[in-house]
Amino acid sequence: MTSPTTPTDTVPRRLADEVSRRRTFAVISHPDAGKSTLTEALALHAKVISEAGAIHGKSGRKSTVSDWMEMEKARGISVSSTALQFEYGDCVINLVDTPGHSDFSEDTYRVLTAVDAAVMLIDAAKGLEPQTLKLFQVARDRGIPVVTVINKWDRPGQAPLELLDEIVDRIGLTPTPLFLPVGIAGDFRGLLRRGEEGAPVEYIHFTRTAGGATIAPEEHYTPEQALEREGDVWVTAAEESELLSAAGQDHDQELFLAGHTSPVIYASAMLNFGVRQLLETLVRLAPPPAARKDVNGGTRETTDPFSAVVFKVQAGMDTAHRDRLAFMRVVSGEFERGMVVTHAQTGRPFATKYALTVFGRERTTVDTAYPGDVVGLVNANALAPGHTLFAGKKVEFPPIPSFAPEHFATLRARSAGKYKQFRKAIDQLDSEGVVQVLRNDVRGDATPVLAAVGPMQFEVVTARMQAEFTVETQLDRLPYSLARRTDAESAPELSRQRGVEVFTRSDGVLLALFGDKWKLQYIQKELPNLTLEPLVAGVE
Secondary structure, eight states: OOOSOOOOOOOHHHHHHHHHHHEEEEEEEOOTHHHHHHHHHHHHHHHHSSSOOOOOOSOOOOOOTTTTTTHHHTTTOOOOEEEEEEEEEOOOOOOOOOSSSSSGGHHHHHHSSOOOOEEEETTTTTTSSSHHHHHHHHHTTTTTEEEEOOOOOOOEEEEHHHHHHHHHHHOOOEEEEEEEEEEEETTEEEEOOOOOOGGEEEEEEEEEOOOSSOOOEEEEEEEEHHHHHHHHHHHHHHHHHHHHHHHHOOHHHHHHTTTSSSEEEOOOOTTBBBBBHHHHHHHHOOOOOOOOEESSSSSEEEEESEEEEEEEEOOOOOOTTTOOEEEEEEEEOEEEEOEEETTTTTTTTEOOSEEEETTTTTTESSEHHHHOOEEEEETTTTTOOEEEEEESSOOOOOOOOOOOOEEEEEEEEEEEGGHHHHHHHHHHHHHTTTEEEEOOOOTTTTTTEESSSSSSHHHHHHHHHHHHHHHEEEEEEOOOOHHHHHEETTTTHHSSSSEEEEEEEESSOEEEEEESSHHHHHHHHHOTTTTOOOOSSOOO
């Protein structure tokens, strides 16, 4: 709050300064590319933690602090997004970790609606993989600039320029490496910093630490010193840099922000090689928060009164507190804890007394936040992904579309005495967007149908039912693989067709489920007047 003696013209200036300090980004990758390890390595270099959580070895591997669900720790993958905030230099970093499994791509899509840039993580041995391609297309569709990290260079993999050619050939993005590896994949000695924007070329040599648990020491050498130290491997890296310059693959900030090029860094997140270079690249090149379009085509500037969009709702993050967190991305204005804002979807006031920043499971009360920041609101039962909060002039941001589900199952409580808890749990998981919940009069509320993008979502549902609500459930798969949007006029006729069921989703949308595309095609041919529309798949 401003004091009576604070000049009013300093308020927008201070807000603009805070906006310029923010860098909000997500890491996208195929499963097992090292995303959670990179998240921890970034936090380690920002000195938020003193030791990385991903320590490999026979004796007691730790789980990363961003993976907090028991299921995540057991499997070594991320199945839920978490938000980490820390300062690095003069900047405030908001890093939104994303699920590392393709079954949770819808959750990742929601995250990409809340960030200003993305880091595309590629395994040096495997190159571009299907999930990476899919998520990159989402980032491209949203106009998000992408920084590319080629990870695991400490292991055998492809040649540096082959990986760059693959990026050009498969996604049409021009890679512009800022740093090239010195040493082939599996023999990672350091990085050649290319002479971008007049900066001198230099060699950054890394020294391994035990298990990669601490920051890798760096030594900096001139090209002449590098040649004397590394010999032919330095010559190879220098020649590759010259080839890239000759091909016009040098960094151009305008082309990067327009989504035509991508700065590239080779790294080993496990050894903490190249991590500082990534952080400094994000601080220097990634865009700060900008204005956002509303549902009416207008623009909410970052300096307008407070507004925010909810992109994630999560319960069960802390077993000691049965609360529910709604993660909101601040879009405009200054957020102050305790302020009463308006929930755009209901028009009702919403109190923000309990507001937190979240680092994995660690929580800190936040009193003030600015555009680009991610704030967790406690016990926000009325909020769902895609909802808008605002103060001052009304604004509502576009909703977040749901992915088309491809897996369906019924769920019921094994004990009739647990029905009340069962209903409460289903409603909560539905509002969080963990799965889509479908109902009709034939099946009733006791056995709702769950619709998911991937089958692992069902595992999360049953695990959380047991852990958070002590409800043991039985899941039975259904023989459907396609869903189409329909309407009230078409629903009765569709319900009479063998092998077709019509349900109402919790948002009121009518969905017709089909066993396969041939059944769908048959009905479309025989009953062409019925409404059967494809669902938004997010990246069609």
